[in-house]
Amino acid sequence: MNKEKLFGLKPNFITVAYAQLIKSAIFLRYWIKPDEKIFLSSKPSPTFKELEIFQRGDGCQVDKGILVGTIRMGYGHHRMAYAVYSWVLAKKGKPYLHDLLGIESNEAIAIKEIDGLYSQMSRVSSEWGGAVEWAWGQITAQGNIGSLYLSTILAESYANMMSDLSRSLPYISTYPLNGQVAVEAGFTNVIHLICDNYPQYYLLVPGALNLVQSPASYHKFIDMGVPKENLQIAGHWVSEPIVTNVEADSKARLDRIEKQKPKRLLLPIGGAGAQKNYTISLIDKIKNKLKNGELHLFINTGDHANIFETLKTEMGKMGLNYHVVTDWNTLLEFCKSHSFESKGDSKIAPVTLFSYSNYFEAFTTTDYLIRVSDILVTKPSELAFYPIPKLFIRRVGDHEAASAFRSMELGEGTTECREPEHAFEMVKLLTEQNQILQRMNECVIRNARDGIYDGAKNAVEMTMKSL
Numbered sequence: 205m206n207k208e209k210l211f212g213l214k215p216n217f218i219t220v221a222y223a224q225l226i227k228s229a230i231f232l233r234y235w236i237k238p239d240e241k242i243f244l245s246s247k248p249s250p251t252f253k254e255l256e257i258f259q260r261g262d263g264c265q266v267d268k269g270i271l272v273g274t275i276r277m278g279y280g281h282h283r284m285a286y287a288v289y290s291w292v293l294a295k296k297g298k299p300y301l302h303d304l305l306g307i308e309s310n311e312a313i314a315i316k317e318i319d320g321l322y323s324q325m326s327r328v329s330s331e332w333g334g335a336v337e338w339a340w341g342q343i344t345a346q347g348n349i350g351s352l353y354l355s356t357i358l359a360e361s362y363a364n365m366m367s368d369l370s371r372s373l374p375y376i377s378t379y380p381l382n383g384q385v386a387v388e389a390g391f392t393n394v395i396h397l398i399c400d401n402y403p404q405y406y407l408l409v410p411g412a413l414n415l416v417q418s419p420a421s422y423h424k425f426i427d428m429g430v431p432k433e434n435l436q437i438a439g440h441w442v443s444e445p446i447v448t449n450v451e452a453d454s455k456a457r458l459d460r461i462e463k464q465k466p467k468r469l470l471l472p473i474g475g476a477g478a479q480k481n482y483t484i485s486l487i488d489k490i491k492n493k494l495k496n497g498e499l500h501l502f503i504n505t506g507d508h509a510n511i512f513e514t515l516k517t518e519m520g521k522m523g524l525n526y527h528v529v530t531d532w533n534t535l536l537e538f539c540k541s542h543s544f545e546s547k548g549d550s551k552i553a554p555v556t557l558f559s560y561s562n563y564f565e566a567f568t569t570t571d572y573l574i575r576v577s578d579i580l581v582t583k584p585s586e587l588a589f590y591p592i593p594k595l596f597i598r599r600v601g602d603h604e605a606a607s608a609f610r611s612m613e614l615g616e617g618t619t620e621c622r623e624p625e626h627a628f629e630m631v632k633l634l635t636e637q638n639q640i641l642q643r644m645n646e647c648v649i650r651n652a653r654d655g656i657y658d659g660a661k662n663a664v665e666m667t668m669k670s671l
Contacts, residue, residue: 205411205413205431205433205434206410206411206431206433206434207410207411208410208411209356209410210349210352210353210356210410211408211410211429211430211431211434212431213349213405213429215349215350215353219349219350219353220353222350223350223353223354223357224357226354227354227357227358227361230314230358231361233314234310234311234313234314235310236310236311236314236361237310238360238361238362238363238364239364240364241364241367241368242260242307242309242311242364242365242367243260243261243262243263243264243367243368244258244259244260244261244263244264244307244366244367244368244369245258245259245260245261245262245263245264246258246259246261246264246266246300247259249301249564250562250564251532251562251564251565251568252289252293252564254293254298254299255289255293255299255300255301256269256298256299256300256301257300257301257303257306258300258301258302258303258306258307259306259307259308260307260308260309263368264368264369266300266369266370266373267370268298268373268671269297269298269299269300269373270289270292270297270298270299270300270373270374270375270376270664270667270668271299271300271302271369271373271374271375271376271386272285272288272289272292272299272300272301272302272376272377272378273285273302273303273304273375273376273377273378273379273382273383273385273386274301274302274303274304274377274378274379274382275303275304275305275315275379275381275382276303276305276316276563277379278474278585279474279506279566279567279570279585279586280399280474280585280586281378281379281399281586282303282378282563282564282567283441283567283568283570283571283586283587284378284397284399284441284586284660285301285303285378286443286567286568286571287441287442287443287444287659287660288376288378288397288441288660288663288664289301290443290444290445290660291443291444291660291661291663291664292664293444294444294448295664295665295668297664297668302366302369302375302382304362304365304379304381304382304385307365309365311361311362311364311365312365315381348404348405348406349405351404351405351406352405352406352408352410355380355381355384355406356384356388356410358381359381359384359385359387359388360388362381362385362388363385363388363389363390365385366385366386366389366391369389371389371390371391371392372392372393373391373393374393374394374395374667374670374671375391375393375394375395376394376395376396376397376663376664376667377394377395377396377397377409377412378396378397378399378441379399380396380398380406380407380408380409383396383409383412384409384410386409386412387409387410387411387412393667393670394409394411394412394413395412395413395415395663395666395667396408396409396412396413396414396415397415397438397441397659397660397663398414398415398416398417398421399441399586400586400603400604400606400607401417401418401420401421401588401606401607401609401610402421402603402604402605402606402607403416403421403424403425403428404603405428408425408430410434411434412434413434413435413436413666414430414434414435414436415435415436415437415438415659415662415663416435416436416437416438417437417438417439417440417441417589417610417659418437418610419437420606420610421437422435422436422437438658438659438662438663439655439656439657439658439659439660439661439662440589440590440591440656440657440658440659440660441586441589441659441660441663442589442590442591442657442658442659442660443571443660444660444661445571445575446571446574446575446590446591446657447591447652447657447658447660447661449575450591450648450649450652450657451649451652451653453544453575453592454591454645454646454648454649454652455645455649456544456545457544457578457593457641457645458642458645458646459544460544460578461578461638461641461642461645462638465549466497466498466499466500466549466552467498467499467500467578467579467634467635467641468499468500468501468502468552468576468577468578468579469490469499469500469501469502469577469578469579469581469595469631470502470504470570470573470574470577470579470580470581471483471486471501471502471503471504471581471582472503472504472506472569472570472573472580472582472587473503473504473505473506473508473511474506474583474585474600479583479597479598479600480511480514482597482598482624483503483515484514484515484518485624486581486597486624486627486628487501487515487518487519487522487524487555488518488522489624489625489627489628490628490631491522491523491524493631493635494524494554494555495523495524495554497554498635499554499631499635500549500552500553500554500555500556501554501555501556502555502556502558502573502577503515503555503556503557503558504558504566504569504570504573505557505558505559506558506559506560506566506567506569507559507560507561507562507563507566508559509559509561512557512559515557516528516557519555519557524554524555525553525554525555526553526554526555526556526557527552527553527555527556527557528556528557528558528559529556529557529558529559530558530559530560531560531565532560532562532565535558535565535569535572536572538556538576539572539573539575539576542576543575543576544576558573570587574590574592577592578593578641579592579593579594579595579634579635579641580592580593580594580595581594581595581597581627582594582595582596582597583596583597583598583599583600583604584596584599584604584605584606584607584608584611584620585600585604585607586607588604588607588608588610588611588617589607589610589611589657589659590657591616591648591651591652591656591657592616592648593616593617593634593641593644593645593648594611594616594617594618595617595618595621595627595630595631595634596608596611596617596618596619596620596621597620597621597624597627598620598621598622598623599620605620608620614647614651614656615643615644615647615650615651616644616645616647616648616651617644618630618634
């Protein structure tokens with residue numbers, strides 16, 4: 205495997221100077237001290253007891269297991285991490301979550317505030333549209349070699365966030381900075397899962413095995429100069445319960461179409477909390493179908509309390525009855541009582557709103573609801589790679605467009621609906637012309653048999669072979 209810095213690629217002098225200047229500014233702003241060792245301990249996850257989560261502590265005594273690196277950048281990277289550790293648990297392994305934002309430090313504050321700016325700009329671009337959306341789209345699609353260089357030199361100084369972890373432990377990263385930190389810290393077995401379907405340099409981890417979700421992404425990275433020995437196609441990053449049950453769930457969806465059951469739409473709000481106005485407009489357009497029982501709508505507002513409250517107010521204005529789920533046990537009971545095997549359609553309110561204060565429950569709820577939904581209504585985020593018929597609404601960042609293309613080429617996703625009016629027409633098409641939705645489910649079954657959704661499973665199996 206190629207272990208050279210930046211795979212041997214060379215940024216120009218101006219890029220290097222500019223990156224060093226930004227690094228110095230970050231160090232001064234946040235008082236980052238690379239020589240200060242940060243010791244860790246672990247605690248059980250409040251949601252998944254078998255999962256251990258690293259935090260700052262008195263010293264870590266982990267001598268075996270699989271480390272899963274992530275960071276809160278929206279929900280997508282944590283969703284990828286969940287896909288990984290769900291497979292580790294299914295294969296009787298011991299996963300440890302290494303979330304850089306969960307380790308109390310000046311480094312974490314710096315990362316969090318930069319992420320906060322990203323989320324804010326995503327919301328603004330989504331709500332304002334026009335020139336603002338265009339400009340933000342250009343920025344999110346410009347992950348050049350300079351951005352990779354900056355990220356790696358920051359990673360050198362963040363290596364202290366892994367001070368007392370054994371370098372022989374396998375490390376699966378779902379965010380590039382995590383993988384770059386692991387490589388700089390001296391970890392010898394690093395596998396990195398690349399998000400999206402739009403190749404950019406800053407998504408890479410030099411010195412690691414980088415796994416991609418599609419052939420198109422693989423070939424583009426090769427054209428960009430990434431060594432073949434550092435790159436491999438794995439498949440989509442999807443959690444174990446969904447993959448294990450994908451064929452049965454898809455056949456159940458086909459049976460529901462045949463029996464003309466009301467269609468269940470699942471609309472998750474992304475981690476950045478963008479597209480609130482789009483969502484309200486779309487609900488207003490489908491409200492009559494909700495009222496007469498043609499559709500049921502599940503909205504996961506995650507941990508966005510303000511959006512949850514706004515939607516409750518809007519439901520009242522539209523005259524829509526709604527049900528609320530705000531805790532994990534109630535979610536599990538909801539999924540059980542409204543599984544495809546149940547007879548519970550008549551008991552579902554027109555709209556069900558899900559809201560949580562716990563971040564893990566906020567994003568994981570969507571994975572659970574997918575298994576009791578007919579159609580996923582989502583922007584082309586990491587959910588674009590999940591095995592369920594998808595209606596794509598407006599993207600947040602131009603890099604997401606390629607993820608919608610991937611789903612379309614697999615036959616299980618629509619075009620990107622830039623406006624709520626377009627999304628409404630697509631809802632009518634999917635719910636009133638059964639053959640289209642039938643075909644999408646048939647494509648999901650075919651793709652599952654071809655192993656398209658086995659990416660996280662494959663990554664874990666690669667890691668376990670090296671133990």
